[in-house]
Structures are given as C-alpha cells and as structure tokens.
Amino acid sequence: MQKIFDLLHTLRKWYWRTFKIKTFGVRVIIKKGESIFLVKHRYGNLWVLPGGGIKKVKNAEGAAQREVREEANIEIKKFERILGTYLNTQEGKHDAVTILVAEEKEWEDKGKKWNLEIKESGFLMFIICHQQLLLRRNDVYRNIFQVNKNNFQRIGEYMENKxxxxxxxxxxxxxxxxxxxxxxxxxxxxxxxxxxxxxxxxxxxxxxxxxxxxxxxxxxxxxxxxxxxxxxxxxxxxxxxxxxxxxxxxxxxxxxxxxxxxxxxxxxxxxx
CATH class of the missing domain: 2.30.130.30 (Hypothetical protein.)
Structure with missing residues (x-):
C-alpha cells in the first residue's frame, strides 16, 4: 500500500512540474499550549500543517474548517486570524497557500479518526531553527517539518511571539x-x-x-x-x-x- 501511495505522489509531482499547474490551498496552525497539530501523509515523509486544496481563495475559512475536520477530526469554531497567503513552489506547482490560525479556545478535538491519507498525526512540541520546525518527542528533537522559505518568517514570528x-x-x-x-x-x-x-x-x-x-x-x-x-x-x-x-x-x-x-x-x- 505504501509503495502505491509513493508512486502516485511521484506521478502527481511530475504532472505538476510538467504542466506548471496553478493551485490554491489552505493550511491551519492549531495551537495547544506549546504544541501545534501536525499530520504526516502516507505519501512523502514530512510533518505538515493540516489542510488541503481549495477552488477559490475567498472560501479559505470554510475550506480550512472542512480540511481540518477530515484530516484531524477537529472542529474549528472560528479562526483568530489569517496569517497570510504565500506562494509555495516546492512540489513543482504554483500553489498559493493561505495560512489561518486557530487558538486553543477556538477548536474542539473530536478524538482520533482513521483517515486513508494520514499516516500519523497529533500535537507536537516545537522549536524554530534554521527555517525548520524541530518537533520534540520524549525531550529529543527528532522529526523535522520543513517550511517553505516564502512563509517561514511570518509563521516563525507568530509561533515565537506567544x-x-x-x-x-x-x-x-x-x-x-x-x-x-x-x-x-x-x-x-x-x-x-x-x-x-x-x-x-x-x-x-x-x-x-x-x-x-x-x-x-x-x-x-x-x-x-x-x-x-x-x-x-x-x-x-x-x-x-x-x-x-x-x-x-x-x-x-x-x-x-x-x-x-x-x-x-x-x-x-x-x-x-
């Protein structure tokens, strides 16, 4: 099953790079104390903010609520703010990603729910270092969530200034x-x-x-x-x-x- 996911993701990236696809997406920073909620998909090996693709940027909040509900089974009542919209070209496509922020009292965790696309998820501790979020497990910084250089500074500023x-x-x-x-x-x-x-x-x-x-x-x-x-x-x-x-x-x-x-x-x- 994992090999199938990897193959499909490779083909998808080839398609994006070849045809210069333009897409829109949303990602959500869900905070809980000193932790943020992250997911790891079955394709790729990075921890990422929950979210997904949308058809129109003006529908960002509704789409973000839907994507977080599907990937994390978390119900977001309202967003504190929109952090900004950034261009992400890491995967070969031109992806305009809107990042929204949900503070601790603005969401409700409905519990674990199986998702075909999600390999692992949860609230993880973090530190910010060299344009990466280093995630802490058992007091050891092991897993790395890479952040696109175009939006790292704003995300970093938000997370550091609590x-x-x-x-x-x-x-x-x-x-x-x-x-x-x-x-x-x-x-x-x-x-x-x-x-x-x-x-x-x-x-x-x-x-x-x-x-x-x-x-x-x-x-x-x-x-x-x-x-x-x-x-x-x-x-x-x-x-x-x-x-x-x-x-x-x-x-x-x-x-x-x-x-x-x-x-x-x-x-x-x-x-x-």
Missing part, C-alpha cells in the same frame, strides 16, 4: 494599576520553568479581576538572587512603592512560598 497570561490578586491591584498607568515597567516572577520560556517579543496578558491589559516583553533576564537583580534595577522600578531591598522582600513575602521559590529558581525580570 501570549502569556499573568494574574494579579485583588489585594495586588495597586501593582496591576501601576503597570497599566506606566509607572511600573519591570515585572518580576520566580523563575520557574513556565516563566523561563518567555522570550523578548512575547505578549503578556495581565489580568486582575475583570480588568485586562496587554504588554509586550521588551527584554527579559533571569537573576539568581535578589542582590544580583538589584544591581541591574532600582527597587522603585520593580515596585513604585518600594525604596529598598527590604521593601521588595516584604512585597514578595505576601505571596505563598515565594521566598522558597526565589531561593530555588531565582527571579525573572521582564521589561514591559
């Missing part, structure tokens, strides 16, 4: 408002695994009760101790009400186990 939600308790609303009003431009957290993954360019969604604001991370740095942090920043840059190391420690002590967390992980400082 949104992270930071919540503030009602008791700390003064800190939230200081950020909102531009008085506080350095946000610190214990440098646990979650916060160490934040990069320059990521967006922070700061939430306090029903209020929400967004800030872009301009710079981020991890410090082993409070003293090394204060060599870089003044106390009042971290909290407008703090004027000494003692004031900051008092502030951090108001959080559960924060002293132990700082000792264990250090501190991450984000310039907003």
């Amino acid at each position: 949104k992270i939600i930071l919540r503030f308790r009602a008791i700390n609303k003064d800190i939230f408002l200081a950020i909102k009003n531009g008085k506080k431009k350095i946000e610190t957290r214990a440098a646990s695994k979650r916060f160490r993954t934040i990069k320059t360019g990521d967006k922070l969604v700061l939430v306090c009760g029903k209020e929400k604001i967004e800030r872009k991370v301009k710079k981020i740095k991890v410090f082993k101790t409070i003293k090394t942090l204060l060599k870089k920043y003044k106390p009042w840059e971290i909290n407008p009400e703090a004027f000494s190391e003692k004031d900051l420690i008092k502030m951090w002590s108001g959080f559960s186990d924060y002293k132990e967390k700082i000792k264990k992980y250090g501190l991450v400082a984000m310039e907003l």
Whole structure:
C-alpha cells in the first residue's frame, strides 16, 4: 500500500512540474499550549500543517474548517486570524497557500479518526531553527517539518511571539494599576520553568479581576538572587512603592512560598 501511495505522489509531482499547474490551498496552525497539530501523509515523509486544496481563495475559512475536520477530526469554531497567503513552489506547482490560525479556545478535538491519507498525526512540541520546525518527542528533537522559505518568517514570528497570561490578586491591584498607568515597567516572577520560556517579543496578558491589559516583553533576564537583580534595577522600578531591598522582600513575602521559590529558581525580570 505504501509503495502505491509513493508512486502516485511521484506521478502527481511530475504532472505538476510538467504542466506548471496553478493551485490554491489552505493550511491551519492549531495551537495547544506549546504544541501545534501536525499530520504526516502516507505519501512523502514530512510533518505538515493540516489542510488541503481549495477552488477559490475567498472560501479559505470554510475550506480550512472542512480540511481540518477530515484530516484531524477537529472542529474549528472560528479562526483568530489569517496569517497570510504565500506562494509555495516546492512540489513543482504554483500553489498559493493561505495560512489561518486557530487558538486553543477556538477548536474542539473530536478524538482520533482513521483517515486513508494520514499516516500519523497529533500535537507536537516545537522549536524554530534554521527555517525548520524541530518537533520534540520524549525531550529529543527528532522529526523535522520543513517550511517553505516564502512563509517561514511570518509563521516563525507568530509561533515565537506567544501570549502569556499573568494574574494579579485583588489585594495586588495597586501593582496591576501601576503597570497599566506606566509607572511600573519591570515585572518580576520566580523563575520557574513556565516563566523561563518567555522570550523578548512575547505578549503578556495581565489580568486582575475583570480588568485586562496587554504588554509586550521588551527584554527579559533571569537573576539568581535578589542582590544580583538589584544591581541591574532600582527597587522603585520593580515596585513604585518600594525604596529598598527590604521593601521588595516584604512585597514578595505576601505571596505563598515565594521566598522558597526565589531561593530555588531565582527571579525573572521582564521589561514591559
């Protein structure tokens, strides 16, 4: 069966190259935490974004929903946005591919479903390196999904610049408002695994009760101790009400186990 798929795919590529076929297609970035949904077809040996061919570009969203339903058995309620339309010439044809984005709350997984064309599929961790997405399995980067050079930069920028939600308790609303009003431009957290993954360019969604604001991370740095942090920043840059190391420690002590967390992980400082 596999040999038949490979032969048919080879013949199809020959046809595309010979007759310079022009086609339209859709691909969808479906996000789940730090993972994206990818499929591997029975022909070829690459992990790709789910999607397929369409007749008209203006029908991209409907076609994308249909293709994802067929290939992944995932129901997309709505798309966050259209990332763009790009020319893909890797397989010999001139394929105008529209890439759409579905965030985590915008889709529903209906479970595994057998598909004749799909060999393997699932949510895979990724890193971006040298115009490729390196997919992580069992903490080892093994499988490679190659991205067309014409659309890599935009996809890479989207995937690298993610949104992270930071919540503030009602008791700390003064800190939230200081950020909102531009008085506080350095946000610190214990440098646990979650916060160490934040990069320059990521967006922070700061939430306090029903209020929400967004800030872009301009710079981020991890410090082993409070003293090394204060060599870089003044106390009042971290909290407008703090004027000494003692004031900051008092502030951090108001959080559960924060002293132990700082000792264990250090501190991450984000310039907003």
